[in-house]
Amino acid sequence: MADVVVEQGQAVRAARARKPASLRNVLGRKSTVAFFLTLPLILLIALLVLYPAVYSVHLATLNKSMQKFVGFGNFLFLFKRDTFWMVVKQSCIFAVTAVFFKALIGFIVAHFVHNIPAKGQRKWRGMLLVPWVIPPAMSTLAWLWLFDPSYSAFNYTLSFFGIGPINWLGDNVWARFSVILVNVWYGAPFFMIMYLAALKSVPDQLYEAAAIDGANWWQKIWYVTLPMMRNIIAITALFSLIVTFANFDIVRILTSGGPLDQTHIFATWAFKVGIEGSDIPLGASVSLFMVPILAIAAIFILRDVSKRGNEA
């Protein structure tokens, strides 16, 4: 439709003598029409993404009472604090470990589901997606009860084997394990469904050709499945890395960053210093720290994807 309007506009323009660019001409241009058509979305993004982003940069340059401009003062202050470096370390451990296991479990489960006959497959796909569909704030509460040191199902079960009780959320190693476990439980179905779609797009004949070429099941995965899925794996991992890095609810509900701030990640610590500690500029500075880390990861992974993009 828009094209037709533009074509007519051009015809009209061509019929007239060449004049300097009038308002009518500018409005008739294809790029102008395109701009106006996308304007609502641009405005929406500006309002919901750009404004908060710019505002948080602005906030990060103010002092605690938000009265005075301090430049990089907040960042310099953060660099000197051990807790900050611990949060950086914990965020990286949390995100990388969680994404790795989500990808691994997702990959394995996707293979199992892929090999279920088509009849029963829908049922299994649906059931396996449940953790990802439940709002994490709710499901994490259930995990909180499961992890309870005194009366929880976990410790009760382990007691039969003479193990425990384990202080799941009170001991710093177990607490880190627990938040990662819940994050993996919540996020693995997403990987599963993405990998399942990727698996389905690998032509069967490639496996048959590999079988005839002499590949065993492991070689089929290594030489056929993984290379065919490389782009999906990279994009899913990047996406999940970003989301996991910025995770808030699971850590907040399970441990609130404890014990002794050992399980804090960027978002929860930013919340703690910014909202609970009433130092919003410092909280903004903490959360801004995710940007460069994620940007670097994104550049590396996406560069690899575009390099290989036109292979298949």
Added chain:
Amino acid sequence: MAEVALRKVVKRYDDVEAVRGIDLDIADHEFIVLVGPSGCGKSTTLRMIAGLEDISDGDIMIGGDVVNDVPPKDRDIAMVFQNYALYPHMTVAENMSFGLRLKHYPKAEIKARVTEAARLLDITDLIDRKPKQLSGGQRQRVAMGRAIVRNPKVFLFDEPLSNLDAKLRVQMRIEIKKVHQKVRTTTVYVTHDQVEAMTLADRVVVMNKGRIEQIGTPNELYHKPATRFVAGFIGSPAMNFIPCRLEDVGGRLQIRLTDRIAFPLPPARAARYNALPRTDKLLLGLRPEHLTESHAHLEPGVETFDTVLDVTEPMGMETLVYFGLEGTPICGRVNPNAGAKDGAPMRLAMDLNNMHLLNEATGVVL
């Protein structure tokens, strides 16, 4: 290299029998083509030889060994797929050497074999490209190269030319024949295209509804079909089948096609068909090239009749003429200068020396 044998091979999918007990002996160095309409079980048979499908019953032997339970990778076969099935992330050289690399061949030997196969197939310049950068015909060559470098006991081709355009198909057909002449590996080739089957095969296996209809050289199948199916499937345009019956007139055997048209049979044919009951419903099988324009001087056994043409198709070197005989559509091949015109009357000649007589009920060629 090796011979391949199938003994009463059956493939069942739940209740459906896709392949119903096939016996086939393929000699060493032989080029066998399995041909038939879609759903006749030819691809399933090939996939069973490859080991990609389990067999429900019977035995498959490669080089004398029963391979029923041997996985594809241990059967020492190579297969070329319809859609090439090249690994998109590997270069041409990597695609071709994949099987050898998995078997840990020495690097020098892999390189030598790939170079040799690439030279044979004329793809030396493409060796570092990815499949996506190749045309359909080039991909097909690479797929064949991947099979050749393995130097397997048996080559299996699963409709390898179906994805190519008509011109390229003819070209690749010749390539495949040339390659087979050079490497002489036992080959099983599946196609639904009877022209491919006729041109490539040492022997053709015509399959229908999960059974073998006839096995023979291309010429045998063309000139001595065993059943109505084979007679109709091999040859283009297809053989005409005209309802008829035999009758005795004045001590001579003659064949009656319609109330008006009846011809005496040539002596050799008359002797052959004399024992048949005169009441049987029969079909006269006659290829279009044995139904031509009439000449002043006719050979013995060639009979003429007048008809009105429905449609003519000038093909250049010949003109196909279509007409009806009591509702049976019939096709003939006449000289382009014979003056055949749509809707025009024409005198045609029927060469009964090359006729076939079929039992209408059983479809058997008598």
